[in-house]
Amino acid sequence: MKIDVKRGGGPPASFRSPSFQSLRPVQPIGRGLASTPQAGGPQARPFPAGVGALARNAIAANTRWNVTGLAPPADGRRWASGSSTGTGLFEARRLAAFQAGIIDEDGRPTVTTNESGEPVRSWPHDDTGYAITKKDLDVIGLTEGQVDLWRRFKAPLGMTEKDYEEFTSTLKDALAKDGLEVGEVDIRLQGSSAHFFSGRHKNFPTRETLSGPPEAKARLESWVGERPPSEWPARIPFDGKYKITGNPEDLSDYDVQLSSGAMIGRAKERWDKTSGQTRGHKEFINPKYNFADKRTVSEEFGALTRWAETWRERIGREVSVALFTGTGPPDTSGVGTGISTHFRPSDWIIKKAGEDRDA
Known part of the structure; x- marks a missing residue:
């Protein structure tokens, strides 16, 4: 064949x-x-x-x-x-x-x-x-x-085209409500909803x-x-694990990747005011995955947090938000397993920093 x-x-x-x-x-x-x-x-x-x-x-x-x-x-x-x-x-x-x-x-x-x-x-x-x-x-x-629709970047897997339009527009609205200049935030989707298959850390x-x-x-x-x-x-395709196990916890989710120097700065200010007892042994930037502390980000950007909660309920899937520096995640493709979420031309780009329109 x-x-x-x-x-x-x-x-x-x-x-x-x-x-x-x-x-x-x-x-x-x-x-x-x-x-x-x-x-x-x-x-x-x-x-x-x-x-x-x-x-x-x-x-x-x-x-x-x-x-x-x-x-x-x-x-x-x-x-x-x-x-x-x-x-x-x-x-x-x-x-x-x-x-x-x-x-x-x-x-x-x-x-x-x-x-x-x-x-x-x-x-x-x-x-x-x-x-x-x-x-x-x-x-x-x-x-x-x-x-x-997925091939033409019109809708990630698990969403209709209308769902995706509302997903992105309400995300930008939430960032604006949190006092951010939306045009300066880079927004991308990662995971199997964006790439169809999981990375090589999730084998079939x-x-x-x-x-x-x-x-x-x-x-x-x-x-x-x-x-x-x-x-x-x-590798496991979108929803593949769920279709085998039948466990709703194995449904594929939506991984929203935000990269913004301004957001990092605000989150770091909140982090610095957090008591050592609350922080525990954690670091502001996760040493393995390189995103900012998720609890701090959630507390600092309330509208963004409520947006994610709303969409979890609406689509019945986890909506995860990870915040990185303005230049995006570092390139870790040559380290350990080689899994890396650094900027690539093949990314599912909702919008790039410096652009007010969708990419």
């Missing part, structure tokens, strides 16, 4: 689970590194940093991506970020998808522009190149129309790793059917 690898293209033609052996590169790749230009041909896309040597060599030597001889990675899933020796079917699948232009260096669907100049994403893939199938959409409870369960009642295992089996694990998603 062939997969439509055109950037911004629709779903695979047959809309079935893609086999990574079916991927084709947009141009030939020589037997050396993929960054080596072909004689008389276009420059091939370079491999992303930290790929495994075995998968790199296998793909560079075989333009048909026939890499069935590779063993899966030891943990069954994880893309070996920062490793020079990582191997496996999922790593090979990611490299194939990256070379074909289906995902970018961060493992996200590529973003181009349509005839009207509006941004549009390619069909949803996880960071290993797995393409969402019709069966996946049926299980998750999404339609192709909802995917189309295997038969061995899934815990819970028999019903959960039955739901997983019903979802994946007779497909071999090498053709399963590597």
Whole structure:
């Protein structure tokens, strides 16, 4: 089966689970590194940093991506970020998808522009190149129309277009009520509602790793059917965990990322007035995630807090707000797991700082 690898293209033609052996590169790749230009041909896309040597060599030597001889990675899933020796079917699948232009260096669907100049994403893939199938959409409870709105940044998953318009307009109203210059605040969405799949810290369960009642295992089996694990998603898609566990606490949420020097300044002033007993051992800037203390932010910006509470009740999902400095979260892609929420062109941008209009 062939997969439509055109950037911004629709779903695979047959809309079935893609086999990574079916991927084709947009141009030939020589037997050396993929960054080596072909004689008389276009420059091939370079491999992303930290790929495994075995998968790199296998793909560079075989333009048909026939890499069935590779063993899966030891943990069954994880893309070996920062490793020079990582191997496996999922790593090979990611490299194939990256070379074909289906995902970018961060493992996200590529973003181009349509005839009207509006941004549009390619069909949803996880960071290993797995393409969402019709069966996946049926299980998750999404339609192709909802995917189309997501691809065109018109509505994140779980919202209608009207919901999203109200979500963003009332958020800006709340910031204004809190005495902020809204145009100077950078606002973005993170998480699976914005990116379709969770990051590589949230793997799609295997038969061995899934815990819970028999019903959960039955739901997983019903979802994946007779497909071999090498053709399963590597990451959890939007609402995927909930669809397996049946636990409402596993519903996907909305992660609102705010970046503002003015907001940080006000929150820091409140923090400095807080007693040491109240602070405990916490730091104002979380040392792991780099956002400002959430309790302090909630107390300082009351209208923002009430806005989040209102939308939690309205949509039945958690709405989480994280505040960062004006330059946004630092780039931590080369640290630890490589999970990073630093500014990227592929972000779901509600508005950039310095812009009064939506991005």
